[in-house]
Amino acid sequence: MKPFTYLTPHTLDEAVSLYESHEGRAAYIAGGTDVLIKIKEEKIEPDYLISLAHIPVSEGVRFNEDTRALHISAFTTHRTLELSPLIRRDYPILHDAVKNIGSVQIRNTATIGGNLANAVPSADGAIPLITMDAVAHIYGTKGERTVDLIHFFLGPGQTVLEKGEILTEIVVPPAPARTGSAYIKFGRRKAMELPLLGVGMLLSLDADMTTCVKVRIGLGVAAPTPIRAYNAERFLKGREVTDATLAEAGQIAADEARVRDSIRGVAWYRRELVGVLVKRMGALCRKRITDEKSIS
Amino acid sequence: MDREIQFNLNGNETTVVIKDHWTLLHLLREELGLLGTKEGCGSGECGACTVMVDDLAVNACLYLAVEVDSKKVVTIEGLASADGELHPVQKAFVENGGIQCGFCSPGMIMSATALLKENATPEEDDIKHAIAGNICRCTGYVQIIDSIRKAARAEEGDTVRVVAWQDD
Numbered sequence: 001m002k003p004f005t006y007l008t009p010h011t012l013d014e015a016v017s018l019y020e021s022h023e024g025r026a027a028y029i030a031g032g033t034d035v036l037i038k039i040k041e042e043k044i045e046p047d048y049l050i051s052l053a054h055i056p057v058s059e060g061v062r063f064n065e066d067t068r069a070l071h072i073s074a075f076t077t078h079r080t081l082e083l084s085p086l087i088r089r090d091y092p093i094l095h096d097a098v099k100n101i102g103s104v105q106i107r108n109t110a111t112i113g114g115n116l117a118n119a120v121p122s123a124d125g126a127i128p129l130i131t132m133d134a135v136a137h138i139y140g141t142k143g144e145r146t147v148d149l150i151h152f153f154l155g156p157g158q159t160v161l162e163k164g165e166i167l168t169e170i171v172v173p174p175a176p177a178r179t180g181s182a183y184i185k186f187g188r189r190k191a192m193e194l195p196l197l198g199v200g201m202l203l204s205l206d207a208d209m210t211t212c213v214k215v216r217i218g219l220g221v222a223a224p225t226p227i228r229a230y231n232a233e234r235f236l237k238g239r240e241v242t243d244a245t246l247a248e249a250g251q252i253a254a255d256e257a258r259v260r261d262s263i264r265g266v267a268w269y270r271r272e273l274v275g276v277l278v279k280r281m282g283a284l285c286r287k288r289i290t291d292e293k294s295i296s
Numbered sequence: 297m298d299r300e301i302q303f304n305l306n307g308n309e310t311t312v313v314i315k316d317h318w319t320l321l322h323l324l325r326e327e328l329g330l331l332g333t334k335e336g337c338g339s340g341e342c343g344a345c346t347v348m349v350d351d352l353a354v355n356a357c358l359y360l361a362v363e364v365d366s367k368k369v370v371t372i373e374g375l376a377s378a379d380g381e382l383h384p385v386q387k388a389f390v391e392n393g394g395i396q397c398g399f400c401s402p403g404m405i406m407s408a409t410a411l412l413k414e415n416a417t418p419e420e421d422d423i424k425h426a427i428a429g430n431i432c433r434c435t436g437y438v439q440i441i442d443s444i445r446k447a448a449r450a451e452e453g454d455t456v457r458v459v460a461w462q463d464d
């Protein structure tokens with residue numbers, strides 16, 4: 001690896017000002033599982049790596065009882081999320097995603113913030129979070145700002161983060177009663193695989209347990225950035241959720257996906273998959289709502 | 297940049313001068329001569345370089361040496377006890393044909409050991425989930441999974457018969 005100097009700021013302000021003083025020659029590093037590979041492959045050659053791992057922020061996940069929002073520190077590892085009983089119980093869509101990111105070894109170091117900031121179209125952490133209407137909290141020289149995560153991604157490897165800005169926290173708002181959620185990473189292998197397609201879905205049912213009152217469909221590797229299938233969501237909202245309407249929603253989502261050919265799969269196949277997997281995730285959401293109801 | 301770090305390596309307080317861009321794998325193999333930890337892909341895919349940092353399995357090829365400062369590192373060399381008695385996981389691998397060419401074994405054993413620290417009675421799916429980041433090209437994994445299951449039972453109290461190598 002090409003030599004660099006490793007800097008370990010202890011506050012966000014210190015990190016941001018180190019970035020400013022080494023502008024153009026520095027990169028942030030959290031878990032390093034993307035950044036170190038880029039350095040090894042000589043895709044980037046920073047003279048300074050500024051570590052975000054030594055900033056004593058509230059690591060991990062926190063549920064705010066007053067607002068009923070979930071706060072996830074950007075520096076939380078995927079493994080911490082995977083093992084969190086709160087995530088497993090109340091945010092199954094996120095559990096589905098993080099438990100299959102890389103391997104235990106990768107998840108023990110890789111962070112959710114790094115996954116989002118790295119902004120590849122296949123980022124497994126991004127799809128559940130856009131599906132849950134998460135909000136990104138960002139800190140920089142101009143102070144703090146927030147951006148809806150769905151507007152965070154601009155293109156492959158590109159986000160709204162301005163030079164030196166740090167993603168600090170992701171906040172997930174509460175979902176209505178009778179909500180189910182699910183994510184599937186579809187690949188050829190069970191593990192150590194980037195998705196051919198990622199589909200996340202969140203579904204809320206009315207008290208009648210059939211009418212859809214809220215729905216979100218998030219797609220990964222279906223466009224240059226993580227996207228939502230807005231047309232399919234509009235179709236399903238207010239309708240009865242049946243196998244037929246889920247299949248139709250899947251078809252609409254397939255039509256609006258901007259899939260393309262890549263080494264992992266061809267466009268037509270991805271489009272077919274969108275239809276099938278949206279239907280399946282819808283059915284899984286519905287099952288999770290019913291199971292939940294039968295427990296409580 | 298050069299800097300001094302201090303960490304616990306296999307039970308010994310260790311002070312070394314490192315360069316910022318060294319990986320933990322480089323430090324272990326090239327500077328400290330601990331050759332048990334292997335380098336396979338160098339990019340986190342194969343798991344041959346798996347070690348434990350503060351009891352968590354990590355890929356030493358993607359872990360910077362500077363980051364082990366003040367932490368506890370255990371490599372394959374640190375598993376056996378001081379008198380040479382193998383660790384139950386090592387014994388189980390020897391006993392159950394979990395090792396063929398041996399290149400993946402140190403990483404595989406470290407992943408298995410980290411699993412058993414977290415979950416003393418893993419099911420087959422837990423074992424598969426835990427070693428998903430360790431590639432073996434010889435065994436087809438069956439004996440490895442078997443070894444880990446038996447190691448778990450041995451740690452619960454069953455004894456594992458150790459077969460020592462014998463020269464004819």
Ligand SMILES: Cc1cc2nc3c(=O)[nH]c(=O)nc-3n(C[C@H](O)[C@H](O)[C@H](O)COP(=O)(O)OP(=O)(O)OC[C@H]3O[C@@H](n4cnc5c(N)ncnc54)[C@H](O)[C@@H]3O)c2cc1C
Pocket residue numbers: 027028029030031032033034035036037052074075100101102103106109110111112113114115116117118122123124125161165166167168192193194339340341
């Ligand atoms: C073997 C292997 C398997 C993998 N499998 C998967 C997988 O299945 N699914 C998947 O989605 N990804 C996978 N990845 C990619 C990677 O592990 C994830 O994207 C990970 O979450 C990145 O987090 P990190 O903390 O390691 O990021 P780093 O490498 O530290 O940083 C990544 C980028 O984000 C920037 N950054 C990091 N944190 C912040 C922050 N808080 N604010 C602003 N910028 C920041 C860095 O400057 C850098 O540009 C895999 C990687 C490897 C090596």
